[in-house]
Amino acid sequence: MKPNKAVAVIVAVSIAAAGTSALAFGKMRGEGERGSRGEMRFEQLDTDKDGKLSRAELEAGPAARFASTDANKDGKLTADEVTVDGQKRAEKRFGKMLERHDADKDGALSLEELKGGERHAQMFDKLDADKDGFLSKDEMRKMRKMGKRHDHGKKAD
Template sequence: MDRATLFERFDTDGDGRITRAEIDAAHAARFAAADADGDGLLNAEELQAMADARREARRAEQFERMIDRMDANEDGKLSAEELAARGETRMFDRLDANDDGVITQAEADAMRKMGRDHRGDGRRDR
């Protein structure tokens, strides 16, 4: 957890310090939110729902960071061109070893071999 997230999550009074009371309150609130039936206990379904919600929140953060990185026109959305540009351009540039604007079979084979050598998977060229 980075510093900003830590303070956003726990420094509820915004004083730049996190107290034990703030952490305890955050944990109690998280428990209460997960306790769907309000019985003061978490059953398997409630724990699964809590885990699913945390996983979805992390995925949402990843997508936000992805948009921040790739959104060339800064409209908060990714066009097909913006989405394709980053990955495809980088891959093309890596494969086009001599920068002639063309990927040859030899360049593709060399990149594949380099990947295998790097992974150390022991497969041989065929």
């Protein structure tokens, strides 16, 4: 094999391996089964419910996610399988968005519904501590801290 072809093969294999690892890691982080920041919840990983995670429990997460995406069960992921899986997750996420934001219940989201209207204006006013009509870096940091304390509108413990 010529050196250029060898390098191309190594790069292609590396990209494929990285993509599979990224998919497995993303799946382990809990696409569709999220904690407050997208991570798979401790309770989901702790399959024997003993209050602690073993190495086997941590390693089982990505394997289970890989298996659920591998529709034809051949031990390999194709672009079609990943696309179908991603489409299912996107539909589920959009369904949740509709539940939260579709004020007129027409099954679609307008820009106004997505913007949050009065709720966002109130949040801006609350964060604008110095009332100058702008959010500073410090005020934005406060917003991020508030977001970490909330999980879908509920205060975290």
